[in-house]
Amino acid sequence: MQHRYGPRLSFALIAATAAIGLVILWLAPAGAVVPVHFSGRWVPDRFATAWHGLLIWIGMLTALWLVFYGIQYCFRSDVGLQASLPVYDLAWITLTAGLCALAVGSMEYAVGIKIALASLNSVMSGVFFLAVGNCLGKIRPNRFLGIRTPWTKANVRVWERTHRTCGPIFILAGIGLIAAGFGMLGLPVGLKLINCFMLGMLLFCYGLSWFYWRQERTRG
Structure with a gap:
């Protein structure tokens, strides 16, 4: 059985966030509030009491953990997914870490x-x-x-070529988002920016998988 770090480390991140939240609550003055809803540019537009806010964030993080934990068992007979669990765990941890950072920032x-x-x-x-x-x-x-498109699902070679090629695209998008977050691109950061990056990657990966599939058919 392969060594798993996703469930434990992601759970530890949630526990650490809860502990930090409790410390913040202990330091917070009476009647303090925290944001629990944001506009498209992450401007707080709805607030709740600090205790209520902490429960919302920890509840959401716990629900995410249960979803990831449940998915791996729903597909436990899928040999391909079981072979890809290290990548699954990495996505689980980094997504949890990002939400934990936002939770602490809100608290x-x-x-x-x-x-x-x-x-x-x-x-x-x-x-x-x-x-x-x-x-x-x-x-x-x-x-x-x-990257599950009709063409990657139909051909193993198309799957492998698409994923190898799209990896650097994801990395470039990540660098772009980090640079935008630090104000290096001069772009307004918010959901629109992230959605544009995601839509661009989606269209590229979708089109690339079709292109590789066409190449495979031509060779065949």
């Missing part, structure tokens, strides 16, 4: 510390794309994880 509002959550979100999203892109070529054909 710090209770003690008067206002972090630029839009920039933080952009940087953590960039880290996620960097981590996934670095390992994308290691994902084996499976029924859940990876």
Whole structure:
């Protein structure tokens, strides 16, 4: 049985976030509030009591952990997914880490510390794309994880070529998001920026898989 680090490390991140949140609550003045909803540019537009905010964030993180934990068992008979579990764990951990960072950043509002959550979100999203892109070529054909288009699912070679080629694209997107988060691109950071990066990658990967499939048919 292969060594798994995803479930334990992601759970440890959630536990650490809960502990930091409790410390912040202990330091926060009476009646302190924290943001629990944001606009497209990550400007807080809805607030709750600090205790309520902590419960919302920890509840969301716990739900995410249960989803990831459950998926691996729903597809436990999928040989390809089981062979790709190290990449699955890496995506699990980096996504959890990003949300934990946002949770702590939101909770710090209770003690008067206002972090630029839009920039933080952009940087953590960039880290996620960097981590996934670095390992994308290691994902084996499976029924859940990876770039699943009609053409990658139809041909193993198309799957492998698409994932190897798209890995560097994910890395470049990650670098771009991190640079935008630090204000190096002069772009307004927010959901629109991240959605543009994701849409661009989606279209590229979708089209590339079709192109590789056409090449394979021509060779055949």
